Amino acid sequence: MRLAIDAMGGDHAPDEIVRGTLQASEKYPDLQLTLIGEEKRIRAILGQQIPSNISVVHTSEAITADDEPVRAVRRKKEASLTVAAQMVKEGKADGFVSAGNTGALMAAGLLVIGRLEGIERPALATVWPTFDGRGVLVLDVGANMDADPGHLLQYAVMGNLYAKYVLSVEMPRVGLLNVGAEPGKGNTLTKETYPIFENQNFHFVGNVEAREILYGICDVVVCDGFVGNVMLKLIEGMGLGMLDELKEVFMANAVAKLAAFTLKPGLRKFKRKFDYSEYGGAPLLGVNGVCIKAHGSSNARAFEMAIHQGRQFLLHGVLDQIRSGVKGDETR
Amino acid sequence: MRLAIDAMGGDHAPDEIVRGTLQASEKYPDLQLTLIGEEKRIRAILGQQIPSNISVVHTSEAITADDEPVRAVRRKKEASLTVAAQMVKEGKADGFVSAGNTGALMAAGLLVIGRLEGIERPALATVWPTFDGRGVLVLDVGANMDADPGHLLQYAVMGNLYAKYVLSVEMPRVGLLNVGAEPGKGNTLTKETYPIFENQNFHFVGNVEAREILYGICDVVVCDGFVGNVMLKLIEGMGLGMLDELKEVFMANAVAKLAAFTLKPGLRKFKRKFDYSEYGGAPLLGVNGVCIKAHGSSNARAFEMAIHQGRQFLLHGVLDQIRSGVKGDETR
Numbered sequence: 153m154r155l156a157i158d159a160m161g162g163d164h165a166p167d168e169i170v171r172g173t174l175q176a177s178e179k180y181p182d183l184q185l186t187l188i189g190e191e192k193r194i195r196a197i198l199g200q201q202i203p204s205n206i207s208v209v210h211t212s213e214a215i216t217a218d219d220e221p222v223r224a225v226r227r228k229k230e231a232s233l234t235v236a237a238q239m240v241k242e243g244k245a246d247g248f249v250s251a252g253n254t255g256a257l258m259a260a261g262l263l264v265i266g267r268l269e270g271i272e273r274p275a276l277a278t279v280w281p282t283f284d285g286r287g288v289l290v291l292d293v294g295a296n297m298d299a300d301p302g303h304l305l306q307y308a309v310m311g312n313l314y315a316k317y318v319l320s321v322e323m324p325r326v327g328l329l330n331v332g333a334e335p336g337k338g339n340t341l342t343k344e345t346y347p348i349f350e351n352q353n354f355h356f357v358g359n360v361e362a363r364e365i366l367y368g369i370c371d372v373v374v375c376d377g378f379v380g381n382v383m384l385k386l387i388e389g390m391g392l393g394m395l396d397e398l399k400e401v402f403m404a405n406a407v408a409k410l411a412a413f414t415l416k417p418g419l420r421k422f423k424r425k426f427d428y429s430e431y432g433g434a435p436l437l438g439v440n441g442v443c444i445k446a447h448g449s450s451n452a453r454a455f456e457m458a459i460h461q462g463r464q465f466l467l468h469g470v471l472d473q474i475r476s477g478v479k480g481d482e483t484r
Numbered sequence: 485m486r487l488a489i490d491a492m493g494g495d496h497a498p499d500e501i502v503r504g505t506l507q508a509s510e511k512y513p514d515l516q517l518t519l520i521g522e523e524k525r526i527r528a529i530l531g532q533q534i535p536s537n538i539s540v541v542h543t544s545e546a547i548t549a550d551d552e553p554v555r556a557v558r559r560k561k562e563a564s565l566t567v568a569a570q571m572v573k574e575g576k577a578d579g580f581v582s583a584g585n586t587g588a589l590m591a592a593g594l595l596v597i598g599r600l601e602g603i604e605r606p607a608l609a610t611v612w613p614t615f616d617g618r619g620v621l622v623l624d625v626g627a628n629m630d631a632d633p634g635h636l637l638q639y640a641v642m643g644n645l646y647a648k649y650v651l652s653v654e655m656p657r658v659g660l661l662n663v664g665a666e667p668g669k670g671n672t673l674t675k676e677t678y679p680i681f682e683n684q685n686f687h688f689v690g691n692v693e694a695r696e697i698l699y700g701i702c703d704v705v706v707c708d709g710f711v712g713n714v715m716l717k718l719i720e721g722m723g724l725g726m727l728d729e730l731k732e733v734f735m736a737n738a739v740a741k742l743a744a745f746t747l748k749p750g751l752r753k754f755k756r757k758f759d760y761s762e763y764g765g766a767p768l769l770g771v772n773g774v775c776i777k778a779h780g781s782s783n784a785r786a787f788e789m790a791i792h793q794g795r796q797f798l799l800h801g802v803l804d805q806i807r808s809g810v811k812g813d814e815t816r
Contacts (some may be wrong), residue, residue: 283725294663297671331626331713339629339710362714363721378671379711381663382694383718389695390722393615397757398730401750408750411743418733418740425729 153182153466155442155459156236156245159189160214161252163449166190169251170197172455177203179456180463186245188232189214211235214252217448221255225263233257237264240441246466247442249433249458251450258295261439268471270478273299274438275307275377276445277314278384281425284368289315289324291374294381295436301345304328304374305352309477310437311372312354317468318435318461319371327360327370329379335359341376349374353477395423433458435465437474442466485514485798487774487791488568488577491521492546493584495781498522501583502529504787509535511788512795518577521546521564543567546584549780553587557595565589569596572773578798579774581765581790583782590627593771600803602810605631606770607639607709608777609646610716613757616700621647621656623706626713627768633677636660636706637684641809642769643704644686649800650767650793651703659692659702661711667691673708681706685809727755765790767797769806774798 157173159166166189173185184205187194191210198206213230215221225234236248237260250257258276267274275292282288291311296303308326315324328349330338335346337359349356357370362383365373375383398419402412412419432454436443442465446458465471489505491498498521505517516537519526523542530538545562547553557566568580569592582589590608599606609623623643628635640658647656660681662670667678669691681688689702694715697705707715730751734744744751764786768775774797778790797803 283729297663329714331629331710331717339708342710362718366718366721366725376671378663378674379714382661382711382715385663386694386698386715386718387722389698390719391726393698394723394726397615397754401747401754404750407746411746414739414743415733418736422729422733 153463154184154186154245154247155462156186156188156239156248157459158232158236158248158250158252159187159194160232161250162446162455163251164451165251166193167197168450168452169455170194171452172450173206173459174198174203175452175456176459176463177206180460181205183459183463185459186239188235188239209235215256217253219253219256221253221259222263224253224256225259233260234264237261237443240265240443245441247444247462249444249446249455249462251446251448251455251458254294254445254448257443257445258436261436261441261443265439265441265443268438268440269475271306271310271438271474273303273306274436275310276434276436277311278434279319279432280365280384280387282366282368283425285425286368286371287319288365288368288370289319289372290365290380290383291372291437292377292380293384293434294377296377298378299341299376301341301348304341304345304376305348306438306478308349308352308354308356308372308374310474311374313470313473313477314435314437314465315372317470317473318464321371323355324372325357325370326354326372326374327357327365329365329373329375330359330361332361333359432461435461440471442471485795486516486518486577486579487794488518488520488571488580489791490564490568490580490582490584491519491526492564493582494778494787495583496783497583498525499529500782500784501787502526503784504782505538505791506530506535507784507788508791508795509538512792513537515791515795517791518571520567520571541567547588549585551585551588553585553591554595556585556588557591565592566596569593569775572597572775577773579776579794581776581778581787581794583778583780583787583790586626586766586777586780589775589777590768593768593773593775597771597773597775600770600772600810601807603638603642603770603806605635605638606768607642608766608768609643610766611651611764612697612716612719614698614700615757617757618700618703619651620697620700620702621651621704622697622712622715623704623769624709624712625716625766626709628709630710631673631708633673633680636673636677636708637680638770638810640681640684640686640688640704640706642806643706645802645805645809646767646769646797647704649802649805650796653703655687656704657689657702658686658704658706659689659697661697661705661707662691662693664693665691764793767793772803774803
């Protein structure tokens with residue numbers, strides 16, 4: 153199993169990316185990992201003894217957070233991300249992992265690697281923390297802004313397979329994001345989608361409300377990319393903002409500081425529950441190769457987790473599963 | 485200024501509703517308040533000396549949280565909420581306030597009172613807490629599931645006027661909810677809406693992301709009712725869930741409990757910041773009368789605030805403002 157690694161993407165690149173790759177190379181000797189980026193810097197972090205399953209491909213360009221995604225992928229042919237996607241396209245790698253610009257990753261997946269046979273619109277999926285600690289896979293969170301019921305059906309099929317094989321959920325409960333539980337609720341899109349979801353090969357649990365998905369009412373939530381992206385940003389902003397507010401409470405005076413100190417273990421656990429990096433990478437599902445977006449602030453551990461997800465993806469042949477899963481819907 | 489009060493709606497009805505109405509009657513002698521509901525219970529709470537600007541209309545029916553909204557409004561003609569809306573329809577009141585079933589309130593506004601001249605779709609607006617403490621008006625949060633750019637324009641016009649005259653924001657900054665700040669971002673709806681918003685009589689600050697609205701980037705956020713409702717439920721669920729998690733941290737053991745005790749004033753402030761009842765009622769904008777939904781868990785103070793909002797609405801002639809504001813758009 154061969155994964156191309158964008159060594160230059162992410163807030164802590166290349167240091168934490170290279171370290172995470174080293175850790176993954178030790179844990180998973182069945183992986184062939186190719187680090188793409190500034191060779192000198194990468195080798196300095198790798199050290200003298202490079203594991204036999206790691207190789208380095210030099211490139212000096214990089215896509216930054218400020219780059220306009222589509223243009224960057226089209227013009228920066230030598231950027232580490234573009235080269236990684238190109239390796240997948242040319243069959244030199246089975247997939248790639250990057251902690252860089254999300255938009256550029258989606259553009260690279262769509263424009264360089266291309267869609268999987270039968271898939272109309274790929275979807276970006278992320279695992280969100282839930283209060284029961286299990287987490288929930290939500291898709292689409294921004295690959296495709298306007299969706300029709302057929303797109304949502306493909307998201308459901310892909311999300312179900314990803315949850316089953318990569319996240320190891322035995323029989324994923326798939327929910328349709330809506331404004332109420334009753335079948336007749338929602339906008340035109342969700343009203344039309346509901347009956348289509350009822351007779352499929354996945355375990356459809358009906359409409360789910362945004363409030364409930366945080367409490368683990370299902371394992372996979374399907375929604376259009378606009379709503380998914382809005383929710384993702386709202387939840388991140390709310391989590392960060394509340395933590396900041398709490399910090400203020402704890403730093404108010406000497407007594408508060410002391411009190412906060414005694415609460416530290418509990419608060420650390422609390423904070424970790426809302427830490428996205430604990431929940432691994434976000435796959436772009438529906439492209440013709442494994443394509444994992446690690447969190448932008450990934451440390452070595454988070455990046456290793458993202459590589460692990462890519463490995464699970466390959467190990468269980470999820471691409472083939474999706475290909476036949478989507479065909480199954482067409483013949484029904 | 486005459487307001488009909490649904491005395492039977494809300495978690496703490498009729499006690500807190502009647503108390504809130506009493507408080508408002510004292511503060512605002514220019515209001516005529518009609519309490520609608522079980523007369524005996526209402527009079528028991530009112531006591532012997534009933535202020536001259538309060539009257540009671542007896543009705544024995546009520547709409548509950550479990551009632552299907554449209555059916556309830558159509559069939560329960562004697563329900564306190566329906567009677568309140570009917571008084572507005574018949575010109576016996578200028579508006580009504582209810583802490584009951586949100587769906588039923590919207591149905592009563594739409595079916596009994598009816599739309600304001602020139603308004604295509606009324607919108608439900610709510611004020612959300614922001615980390616800077618100012619709050620932000622978001623609409624539509626669920627009156628109308630499928631919106632077109634023309635609807636969003638009317639929401640913007642109405643939201644702008646409401647923020648200006650009822651919430652006393654001098655020059656409200658109106659933002660269009662989107663997945664990125666650049667004009668070309670978004671789904672078909674927001675892409676088509678952006679250029680329409682650019683040359684209007686309100687202060688359009690461009691696209692705003694969900695993350696930013698929590699930090700006070702604008703005073704009014706415009707979105708379709710599906711997305712707005714999803715956000716509302718997500719933010720409520722997240723706030724409640726995080727508070728529960730914190731409670732667990734503080735109750736873990738005796739030391740934690742002691743620490744939490746010393747932090748109490750700060751934590752109370754923290755909690756209040758995310759308490760929706762502090763932010764008053766939600767107006768259904770675009771119906772031919774004042775129509776305010778108080779929070780379901782309203783205590784007397786919160787209900788008094790909702791009545792205050794209804795008064796502001798009337799005092800500044802917001803209905804007429806909206807009528808001419810919407811006409812202004814049509815002639816441009």
